[in-house]
Amino acid sequence: MRTTVVRAGHSEAMIAIDGWFSSQNLAKADTATIEAVTGRRREDLPGAELRVMARLDAGAAEFLALRDWESFEEPGDGKNLRRRRRTPARTAQRARAA
Numbered sequence: 001m002r003t004t005v006v007r008a009g010h011s012e013a014m015i016a017i018d019g020w021f022s023s024q025n026l027a028k029a030d031t032a033t034i035e036a037v038t039g040r041r042r043e044d045l046p047g048a049e050l051r052v053m054a055r056l057d058a059g060a061a062e063f064l065a066l067r068d069w070e071s072f073e074e075p076g077d078g079k080n081l082r083r084r085r086r087t088p089a090r091t092a093q094r095a096r097a098a
Contacts, residue, residue: 034069050069053066
């Protein structure tokens, strides 16, 4: 699901998830994870767009089971293509499983 960072605190960020309560309810996410995925500092996170796997049938934010974070960044070549960056922790888990 497409996700937008609304606010970013020292330890938790507030995100809006498309398709979950019409993006009206915010969910908490780990700021350090979002910083690692996007390559941005905390103060630059609001407005950042990411993709994350989530349980959209969750009735509350703590049941979303957020995982597989990916960042969408515009490359500087002007072709308007999007580059994906996976969470380092998830990549390490996959390498250990192989």
